[in-house]
Amino acid sequence: MTSDEHARLMRVNQANWDARTPVHLASRFYGLDEDLDPERWFAAFEWEDLGELTGRDVLHLQCHLGTETVAFARRGARAVGLDFSEASVAAAREIAAEAGVDVEYVPANVYDAVDALGGRQFDVVYTGKGALCYLPDLARWADVIGQLLRPGGLLYVVEFHPLLNSLGPKPAPGEGPELLLRHDYLGGGGPVRRDATRTYTDGPAVEGATESFEWMHGIGEVLGALTEAGLSVRRLRESDELPWPRWPQMRHTPSGWWRLPEPRIPLLYGLLATR
Numbered sequence: 001m002t003s004d005e006h007a008r009l010m011r012v013n014q015a016n017w018d019a020r021t022p023v024h025l026a027s028r029f030y031g032l033d034e035d036l037d038p039e040r041w042f043a044a045f046e047w048e049d050l051g052e053l054t055g056r057d058v059l060h061l062q063c064h065l066g067t068e069t070v071a072f073a074r075r076g077a078r079a080v081g082l083d084f085s086e087a088s089v090a091a092a093r094e095i096a097a098e099a100g101v102d103v104e105y106v107p108a109n110v111y112d113a114v115d116a117l118g119g120r121q122f123d124v125v126y127t128g129k130g131a132l133c134y135l136p137d138l139a140r141w142a143d144v145i146g147q148l149l150r151p152g153g154l155l156y157v158v159e160f161h162p163l164l165n166s167l168g169p170k171p172a173p174g175e176g177p178e179l180l181l182r183h184d185y186l187g188g189g190g191p192v193r194r195d196a197t198r199t200y201t202d203g204p205a206v207e208g209a210t211e212s213f214e215w216m217h218g219i220g221e222v223l224g225a226l227t228e229a230g231l232s233v234r235r236l237r238e239s240d241e242l243p244w245p246r247w248p249q250m251r252h253t254p255s256g257w258w259r260l261p262e263p264r265i266p267l268l269y270g271l272l273a274t275r
């Protein structure tokens with residue numbers, strides 16, 4: 001697939017995320033109608049790996065409504081959020097103002113981030129929880145990350161484990177809640193097209209731009225792209241917990257997150273790399 005074709009599919013995704021934004025704002029999922037509590041989107045190990053953020057320049061790529069970006073600002077970082085959905089960025093600005101925190105939001109495609117941020121560099125680049133699957137080319141992404149980080153700067157990716165993405169419910173209805181391996185774990189198979197009026201939150205149906213494209217990326221592909229771009233991978237964690245119940249059979253854990261009944265499998269990973 002050519003880079004022009006990638007650009008076309010990303011424009012389709014951009015329209016889809018603009019259309020999803022009012023649905024997410026009207027949903028209970030992000031907790032916008034109650035206490036925002038942005039920290040609930042983070043596992044304890046993320047804060048351990050990220051370390052002290054006070055006074056640090058933190059860039060949150062694909063920040064969507066900025067619910068996590070607000071957490072960085074509350075921890076004392078100079079936080080910048082970037083997302084290509086203008087509707088998301090507009091909503092994120094309002095949410096940060098409401099929360100009384102100072103966050104700069106920049107509307108741009110990740111692949112254009114270096115120019116959109118005027119060549120600025122950061123101590124920390126954070127991304128994930130449903131971000132990499134919208135990027136067609138991880139080698140280009142890793143190259144952009146390398147340019148956004150100061151020497152010694154830290155990249156933190158917290159992503160849904162490709163094993164989670166390859167699970168699907170047993171197709172026959174009424175036959176129990178078993179999950180089966182139904183989708184590719186490894187990338188390289190081209191984009192997966194979706195056309196859905198339902199997004200991952202509650203709330204009304206998505207109207208208009210319902211089509212979107214995703215790309216699967218195995219963990220080896222992510223690590224390979226980063227090391228090829230000159231970053232050093234320092235740590236890779238795998239976790240069996242998710243911040244919300246992706247499947248009905250998931251159970252609450254003492255941390256407040258959710259896990260599947262046994263056997264224990266990884267559902268999320270945290271990857272720390274430095275420039």
Ligand SMILES: C[S@@+](CC[C@H](N)C(=O)[O-])C[C@H]1O[C@@H](n2cnc3c(N)ncnc32)[C@H](O)[C@@H]1O
Nearest residue numbers: 017062064083084085108109110128129130134
């Ligand atoms: C699932 S959300 C981000 C996850 C965030 N952790 C959250 O839960 O709110 C995915 C975001 O990626 C953004 N996005 C997708 N592809 C992008 C791209 N190429 N450049 C910039 N933003 C992109 C979408 O607009 C959307 O806001």
